[in-house]
Amino acid sequence: MKVQKIPEASIVRLSVYSRHLARLDHKGIVTTSSGEIADGVGVSPAQVRKDLAYFGEFGTRGVGYNVKDLHRHILKILGLTNDWPVVLIGAGHLGTALSLYRGFLERGFKIVGIFDNDPQKVGQPLGNIDISPMEKLADVIRKEKAKIGIIAVPSDYAQEIANLLIRNGIKAILNFAPRAISVPEEVELRNVDLAVNLEVLTFKLSL
Amino acid sequence: MKVQKIPEASIVRLSVYSRHLARLDHKGIVTTSSGEIADGVGVSPAQVRKDLAYFGEFGTRGVGYNVKDLHRHILKILGLTNDWPVVLIGAGHLGTALSLYRGFLERGFKIVGIFDNDPQKVGQPLGNIDISPMEKLADVIRKEKAKIGIIAVPSDYAQEIANLLIRNGIKAILNFAPRAISVPEEVELRNVDLAVNLEVLTFKLSL
Known part of the structure; x- marks a missing residue:
């Protein structure tokens, strides 16, 4: 991963997205979209896609993101899979x-x-x-x-x-x-x- | 001012810039540049210029910014000229x-x-x-x-x-x-x- 150039603001937003995904998962929601995440946390859908793109390809065009998978990916990026x-x-x-x-x-x-x-x-x-x-x-x-x-x-x-x-x-x-x-x-x-x-x-x- | 589109991250940075300008002013420094501000707070000079550009023209090309003036302008933008x-x-x-x-x-x-x-x-x-x-x-x-x-x-x-x-x-x-x-x-x-x-x-x- 080319991680050196990632703005700190993107990391802060990943942290916020992961909280939103945890809530969606808790409600039993299986798939989501950049638009839904964006609405949930108050940023633009383009910003969500841009922040995620730093770390590779997530989701499927026309289908969206699997909530559990994306949540797990973000926690891993943030180093939160261990205590x-x-x-x-x-x-x-x-x-x-x-x-x-x-x-x-x-x-x-x-x-x-x-x-x-x-x-x-x-x-x-x-x-x-x-x-x-x-x-x-x-x-x-x-x-x-x-x-x-x-x-x-x-x-x-x-x-x-x-x-x-x-x-x-x-x-x-x-x-x-x-x-x-x-x-x-x-x-x-x-x-x-x-x-x-x-x-x-x-x-x-x-x- | 077209202020509706200003990202919240820019406002947070303005708040950080103003603290840096207060320190420069305290040291008796009269003029500064986007490069110096950027170094002081850990962002790129382009980011400093972009954040300031939302609010108009500050500084003089080739001379830089007057520390006191820029500080006062930012405090005014942030609504901090009154308690x-x-x-x-x-x-x-x-x-x-x-x-x-x-x-x-x-x-x-x-x-x-x-x-x-x-x-x-x-x-x-x-x-x-x-x-x-x-x-x-x-x-x-x-x-x-x-x-x-x-x-x-x-x-x-x-x-x-x-x-x-x-x-x-x-x-x-x-x-x-x-x-x-x-x-x-x-x-x-x-x-x-x-x-x-x-x-x-x-x-x-x-x-």
């Missing part, structure tokens, strides 16, 4: 909310360690696990084979925590601190800025 | 984290009311305000002229809360519950699914 252990740094309000967020586990992301440097928090239960001290981070990453780390610490500590995660073998970081951090080229990074979502709304309200 | 009062429903872990999230206030989003139906939570302080009972929602929306509502309640209540917000005059909803909700066409809706961010990472890790 992903995740470590989470920061057990403040956001970290707590993320550790309890049901949307992660539903998609195969299992939080295998929650870490904080506050002695008051260490040892407290959060969901199914106890909050660990930072000193245990290296052990947990190795033992659980975690490749993904989520940063939910105050902005001033985000870069330091990113460095620590990378030194201990983490290959992909999701950063919720509202501060840009930098990582080596071989590490995948995604900064989540929750305010961007509100700005899409205010753009539309301002038209 | 936006926001009501937040749900004072659980996610609601608490969102109410304390500094990234909102930095972009002009002020949470003017936090609502919960748990009598144990009502009256408790959260940030600068106290948690209100649901019965006060209509009053606060009217008094504060709030147009935006954030839903951070359990999935099973998300649709009901959306209906309540809309009945009370809310025009745009940001939904954090991992459940699709439906709204009338004239209401703007954005569903935030935090797992999508992890899936962009697993896609890349799976290459």
Whole structure:
């Protein structure tokens, strides 16, 4: 596959399509079309076809897509046919909310360690696990084979925590601190800025 | 302006460009180029030019963009030259984290009311305000002229809360519950699914 040139927006949409296909499958619907998927998620049918075309030929002309097959293909593309252990740094309000967020586990992301440097928090239960001290981070990453780390610490500590995660073998970081951090080229990074979502709304309200 | 056809991804990128321009301005940089902006945020220069072109002519050929001017223009496009009062429903872990999230206030989003139906939570302080009972929602929306509502309640209540917000005059909803909700066409809706961010990472890790 020539995957280097695929826009990140297409990956985000594949993720959204897969949720729609899961709903169709759940309803017992066997075949669908780019038009139906497009309607279901609010993009154009041409966009659906273009996004899928990056990954080969799906579906049959005049018949459409088999819902289960397409769903399975997309999950495979997204790397979601196996589960992903995740470590989470920061057990403040956001970290707590993320550790309890049901949307992660539903998609195969299992939080295998929650870490904080506050002695008051260490040892407290959060969901199914106890909050660990930072000193245990290296052990947990190795033992659980975690490749993904989520940063939910105050902005001033985000870069330091990113460095620590990378030194201990983490290959992909999701950063919720509202501060840009930098990582080596071989590490995948995604900064989540929750305010961007509100700005899409205010753009539309301002038209 | 012909704004109907602008892809949502372009709006998201404008929001990202504006953050980069704020950083450049902060550093005292006066002019920039599509190439510099592109490097700073990780897209192609052509993409930057295309996104900006939806909104008219910016910059001077051979000179580039004036950082302050372009920043102001983008903030205006995004509707961010004025502040936006926001009501937040749900004072659980996610609601608490969102109410304390500094990234909102930095972009002009002020949470003017936090609502919960748990009598144990009502009256408790959260940030600068106290948690209100649901019965006060209509009053606060009217008094504060709030147009935006954030839903951070359990999935099973998300649709009901959306209906309540809309009945009370809310025009745009940001939904954090991992459940699709439906709204009338004239209401703007954005569903935030935090797992999508992890899936962009697993896609890349799976290459």
